[in-house]
Amino acid sequence: MxxxxxxxxxxxxxxxxxxxxxxxxxxxxxxxxxxAALHANGVRVLRRSIKLNRPRGFYCAIGNCSSCLMKVNGxxxxxxxxxxxxxxxxxxxxxxxxxxxxAKANPISSSGGGSGIRKTDIAVIGGGPAGLSAAISANQxxxxxxxxxxxxxxxxxLIKQTHMFFGSEKQYAxxxxxxxxxxxxxxxxxxMTDVMLNATVLGYYRExxxxxxxxxxxxxxxKPERIIVATGASEKVLAFPxxxxxxxxxxxxxxxxxxxxxxxxxxxxxxxxxxxxGLIVSYQLMQAGINVKAIIExxxxxxxxxxxxxxxxxxxxxxxxxxxVKKADGRESLERVTIWQLDKNWQPLKGTEIDLNVDVxxxxxxxxxxxxxxxxxxxxxxxxxxxGGHTPLRGEDMQTTVKGIYVAGDVAGVExxxxxxxxxxxxxxxxxxxxxxxxxxxxxxxEEAINExxxxxxxxxxxxxxxxxxxxx
Amino acid sequence: xxxxxxVPTPQDLWKVFPPKERLEKGPVxxxxxxxxxxxxxxxxxxxxxxxxxxxxxxxxxxxDFEICNGCGLCISRCPGLCxxxxxxxxxxxxxxxxxxxxxxxxxxxxxxVDALNRKGEVVGKTKVVKVQNGRYExxxxxxxxxxxxxxxxxxRNIRLRKNND
Numbered sequence: 001m002x003x004x005x006x007x008x009x010x011x012x013x014x015x016x017x018x019x020x021x022x023x024x025x026x027x028x029x030x031x032x033x034x035x036a037a038l039h040a041n042g043v044r045v046l047r048r049s050i051k052l053n054r055p056r057g058f059y060c061a062i063g064n065c066s067s068c069l070m071k072v073n074g075x076x077x078x079x080x081x082x083x084x085x086x087x088x089x090x091x092x093x094x095x096x097x098x099x100x101x102x103a104k105a106n107p108i109s110s111s112g113g114g115s116g117i118r119k120t121d122i123a124v125i126g127g128g129p130a131g132l133s134a135a136i137s138a139n140q141x142x143x144x145x146x147x148x149x150x151x152x153x154x155x156x157x158l159i160k161q162t163h164m165f166f167g168s169e170k171q172y173a174x175x176x177x178x179x180x181x182x183x184x185x186x187x188x189x190x191x192m193t194d195v196m197l198n199a200t201v202l203g204y205y206r207e208x209x210x211x212x213x214x215x216x217x218x219x220x221x222x223k224p225e226r227i228i229v230a231t232g233a234s235e236k237v238l239a240f241p242x243x244x245x246x247x248x249x250x251x252x253x254x255x256x257x258x259x260x261x262x263x264x265x266x267x268x269x270x271x272x273x274x275x276x277x278g279l280i281v282s283y284q285l286m287q288a289g290i291n292v293k294a295i296i297e298x299x300x301x302x303x304x305x306x307x308x309x310x311x312x313x314x315x316x317x318x319x320x321x322x323x324x325v326k327k328a329d330g331r332e333s334l335e336r337v338t339i340w341q342l343d344k345n346w347q348p349l350k351g352t353e354i355d356l357n358v359d360v361x362x363x364x365x366x367x368x369x370x371x372x373x374x375x376x377x378x379x380x381x382x383x384x385x386x387x388g389g390h391t392p393l394r395g396e397d398m399q400t401t402v403k404g405i406y407v408a409g410d411v412a413g414v415e416x417x418x419x420x421x422x423x424x425x426x427x428x429x430x431x432x433x434x435x436x437x438x439x440x441x442x443x444x445x446x447e448e449a450i451n452e453x454x455x456x457x458x459x460x461x462x463x464x465x466x467x468x469x470x471x472x473x
Numbered sequence: 474x475x476x477x478x479x480v481p482t483p484q485d486l487w488k489v490f491p492p493k494e495r496l497e498k499g500p501v502x503x504x505x506x507x508x509x510x511x512x513x514x515x516x517x518x519x520x521x522x523x524x525x526x527x528x529x530x531x532x533x534x535x536x537d538f539e540i541c542n543g544c545g546l547c548i549s550r551c552p553g554l555c556x557x558x559x560x561x562x563x564x565x566x567x568x569x570x571x572x573x574x575x576x577x578x579x580x581x582x583x584x585x586v587d588a589l590n591r592k593g594e595v596v597g598k599t600k601v602v603k604v605q606n607g608r609y610e611x612x613x614x615x616x617x618x619x620x621x622x623x624x625x626x627x628x629r630n631i632r633l634r635k636n637n638d
Contacts, residue, residue, distance in 0.1 A: 307553025309479030316593025459531030
């Protein structure tokens with residue numbers, strides 16, 4: 001079902017078009033992801049697993065996880081959570097690995113071989129809050145930037161954040177994330193930054209520092225003097241029986257579906273995780289008119305901000321701490337979840353099981369940095385649970401152990417969007433300065449950013465964060 | 474307990490409630506913020522400077538109840554939606570509460586709605602006195618409701634009745 005009325009959002013939709021799913025005629029809006037159109041038509045099973053033929057749906061909804069691969073116009077392995085719907089598209093459930101022999105040849109063309117290497121001062125990879133802030137600051141210093149994003153628009157995950165941000169005025173406090181995306185996009189210096197959309201950075205060549213990029217089915221090479229990696233993070237999964245049933249989604253995926261694409265994820269939701277994402281997405285599900293049956297949290301305390309918890313409690317949503325998922329059930333997609341209580345040693349207690357009839361379970365158990373490019377570049381990485389997993393070692397100026405490669409935002413340790421923006425500015429300033437660019441205010445702005453980060457992280461809620469960062473810098 | 478339930482205890486609430494004498498004097502803001510988090514828009518929203526400047530952005534808000542006139546400009550500026558206005562002098566029959574409400578449909582002036590407590594339980598019914606939903610509120614409408622005095626420190630949300638049927 002498409003959302004008709006929303007208290008915060010107005011959905012801009014394309015024209016109504018027909019398409020085909022497994023031979024059946026359906027309709028959707030042109031330009032919405034195929035998975036969103038299918039979901040609105042009640043289709044949640046997108047493919048069958050390779051060995052056991054199990055039903056699978058999407059999980060991340062932003063092109064990370066490959067759970068949603070389908071056959072589109074004869075071509076298998078298309079990520080339908082990001083592939084846009086076109087009139088007359090023929091979409092099919094993908095069985096196992098899909099069959100390439102009948103697919104139309106659609107080779108990626110090269111943009112002109114070795115001579116076609118584009119040069120730029122700084123390549124910023126990822127156009128979310130960190131990447132945008134990095135580009136803005138680097139421009140301010142005088143450096144030219146190429147900003148790459150694999151999506152068809154910039155803003156990263158800000159564009160689904162309908163809630164007001166915390167922090168102070170400098171980090172756009174009390175402005176909604178969706179509006180911050182617009183503010184940052186406006187601040188970009190269009191003369192100084194070349195924005196490449198639908199552009200996926202495929203690899204980094206250590207030998208000559210070249211980035212291989214696929215942009216709208218064309219292969220391009222970029223040789224930047226400096227690189228700022230701001231690729232963000234992806235949602236973690238949770239292990240329990242039947243955790244692959246369609247209807248079990250990352251909390252951010254449900255948020256993408258309802259807030260970006262205007263499609264309701266289901267009718268009754270169980271939220272797993274009472275961190276900020278779990279609490280905020282629960283509230284936003286209620287705003288979209290969806291019933292949240294409960295929020296469960298394995299820890300003995302609510303991890304997110306208490307004000308967010310109080311907001312959902314006032315709506316009548318219960319929060320069960322020290323509870324986890326025992327199992328999920330459903331024939332083709334999720335129908336029921338059994339939860340049970342954990343004791344002090346995190347061991348489940350028999351006899352405490354509760355069955356909940358829900359068609360959607362959202363998993364909000366944390367994010368992990370999308371650090372593939374950093375691994376490839378040979379950056380020294382360290383496993384730091386407080387920061388979401390493997391995180392790059394870096395200096396105060398956000399430079400990794402590989403000279404010329406900087407990081408900012410969740411890829412540098414999962415944190416709030418407010419600090420991602422400040423980290424981005426810092427990385428942009430320092431990368432530009434290292435190339436000799438300075439508008440005369442470098443010292444002052446760098447110091448300001450470092451102080452802002454220190455202030456944001458000085459409270460009790462950032463204790464884990466601080467402990468984690470101590471091991472990195 | 475709030476760290477387990479999301480619901481402040483009476484002990485938590487006593488720390489942020491204005492004294493009885495101040496409540497009897499007229500409208501005043503109650504900031505139900507109990508955790509040190511990096512956030513300070515309530516300070517910048519307050520035109521009377523009743524909410525004091527934050528030395529550390531993680532500080533809990535400090536409000537001078539004698540300066541606060543209960544104007545309510547802070548309600549829709551709080552990202553935590555935890556600021557409420559209580560006016561015990563509003564009328565003979567009831568206390569006026571102003572609260573943030575980001576849901577559709579919005580109630581209409583004069584509409585009878587359910588009054589909910591901090592756990593989302595229905596504790597009575599109430600009448601909507603005013604709906605502020607202008608540019609300033611920026612999609613965080615402020616609803617004024619009238620409740621009996623004994624519920625004035627308990628009611629913190631509303632639910633439209635047609636939704637309930």
